[in-house]
Amino acid sequence: MPVIRSAPVKLSARAAAIGESATLRVTRRAAELKARGVDVMDFGAGEPDFPSPKVAVEAARQALADGFTRYTPGSGLPELRAAVAEVYQTRWGSPWKGADSVITVGGKAALFQLALALFEAGDEVVLPSPCWVSFPEQILFAGAHPVTVPTAVDDGFRIHAGPLLDAVTPRTRAILLNSPCNPTGGVISPEDLRQVVAFAAERGLIVISDETYERFLYDVPPASAAALAAEFPDTVVLVGSFSKTYAMTGWRLGYLLGPGPIIRAVENIQSHATSNPTSFAMVGALAALRHAEPEVEVMVAEYRARREIIADGLNAIPGFRLRPPHGAFYAFPEVSACFRPGRENSMAMADYLLEEAAVAVVPGAAFGADDHIRLSFACSRATLAEGLARIAAALAR
Ligand code: PLP
Numbered sequence: 001m002p003v004i005r006s007a008p009v010k011l012s013a014r015a016a017a018i019g020e021s022a023t024l025r026v027t028r029r030a031a032e033l034k035a036r037g038v039d040v041m042d043f044g045a046g047e048p049d050f051p052s053p054k055v056a057v058e059a060a061r062q063a064l065a066d067g068f069t070r071y072t073p074g075s076g077l078p079e080l081r082a083a084v085a086e087v088y089q090t091r092w093g094s095p096w097k098g099a100d101s102v103i104t105v106g107g108k109a110a111l112f113q114l115a116l117a118l119f120e121a122g123d124e125v126v127l128p129s130p131c132w133v134s135f136p137e138q139i140l141f142a143g144a145h146p147v148t149v150p151t152a153v154d155d156g157f158r159i160h161a162g163p164l165l166d167a168v169t170p171r172t173r174a175i176l177l178n179s180p181c182n183p184t185g186g187v188i189s190p191e192d193l194r195q196v197v198a199f200a201a202e203r204g205l206i207v208i209s210d211e212t213y214e215r216f217l218y219d220v221p222p223a224s225a226a227a228l229a230a231e232f233p234d235t236v237v238l239v240g241s242f243s244k245t246y247a248m249t250g251w252r253l254g255y256l257l258g259p260g261p262i263i264r265a266v267e268n269i270q271s272h273a274t275s276n277p278t279s280f281a282m283v284g285a286l287a288a289l290r291h292a293e294p295e296v297e298v299m300v301a302e303y304r305a306r307r308e309i310i311a312d313g314l315n316a317i318p319g320f321r322l323r324p325p326h327g328a329f330y331a332f333p334e335v336s337a338c339f340r341p342g343r344e345n346s347m348a349m350a351d352y353l354l355e356e357a358a359v360a361v362v363p364g365a366a367f368g369a370d371d372h373i374r375l376s377f378a379c380s381r382a383t384l385a386e387g388l389a390r391i392a393a394a395l396a397r
Helices: 022-035 054-065 078-092 106-118 134-141 161-166 190-203 260-273 279-291 293-315 346-357 381-396
Strands: 101-104 124-129 145-150 172-178 206-210 236-241 254-257 373-376
Touching: 022 346, 054 279, 078 101, 078 254, 078 279, 101 106, 101 260, 106 134, 106 206, 106 236, 106 254, 106 260, 124 134, 134 145, 134 172, 145 161, 161 190, 172 190, 190 206, 254 260, 293 381, 346 373, 346 381
Parallel strands: 124 145, 124 172, 172 206, 206 236
Antiparallel strands: 101 254, 236 254
16 A cells, blocks of 8 residues: 655644653663663662552452443542542541542643643742652643742752742742652651741642652651641642552552632543543552551551662762652762763763663653752662662772
8 A cells, every 4th residue: 555645743832842751761761671681770760669459459350340340420439539538637637528639540640630720821830849850841731831949959858938939929820849759859847838838828829739759758747738728728739649659550540639619620621631530440549548558558668768778878879969868769869970971961871870780760850950860769679789789880980
């Protein structure tokens, strides 16, 4: 059959401006090497190495066997929405009910749909930096501008209210927090969080609190925007995920909780975008929420131990600088003292480590911090030991 070529495909300006997620790129390149038989030590993806909780797997399997395979309401299973709201009410005293939530296709979709619901051309969104790769892209995709406020390695990347609030202008629409932070592990204190939310409420701004890593905290007091939702009901939007807490990344389930008008807008967007998240996966998530707390505690304890191992190992590498992260499961050392020709920036350094040492890391440039690289410690202790040894050897060359 003859192939009839047409004019080059013309993409929308929106699509042309967006690139592949750097973390997914590293995962893809590491997978290519693994497929060629290379034994890659993978610190790339933010993906727990634990299996999903047995109760979740069993519940989802049973749901499938029972034929629970049809559309559900677009905003998710009512029982799951109610259970999510109840968890936050019990733990933080938030006023949200099931109807104040939407179950989404991962926390990523919650954030993306929120950006579409809230932001438009000319708006500014203030957020701490370094930050997760998808935040700026999603904000830009919605036509708005990310305004980043630096946090510092010497300060343990703590998120302070003062500099964030100083960055607010008449164009600011929202403040986007992610505590604990991917990639830095930095956290915000309950006092600073209150200050941010109170200020935002006074100005009519929204505070989006991405608490995907909320359960992974090391020796600092927990802070959730849910604790402020009763007092500031029009201001606080909380985003959460089953991916990291329950090692359920592939199930693609997240959620948001917040003010009615925002929830309705996201429901409408979702009704045209994905409709409901996968029916039987939500049954599994409900079981995880109700019964998997023991597994979560085991995982968090293990991450705590690995954090010590990776912090000690990285600090022993000449030129690396790191303070143990306060939360999440990433180490984000400053490595610029090790830059040389051939590994002259974080991207080249990540390529060098992959090619020369078969170690996958994510370049800090992806998060707005070119002097750093990110290593996930959601991997086995054996991977940690071997990977750290390989990095040290490769950089000594
Ligand atoms: N927010 C942050 C800060 C993340 O790091 C991630 C995943 O890496 C997400 C949200 C979204 O996770 P998911 O879409 O798997 O729920």
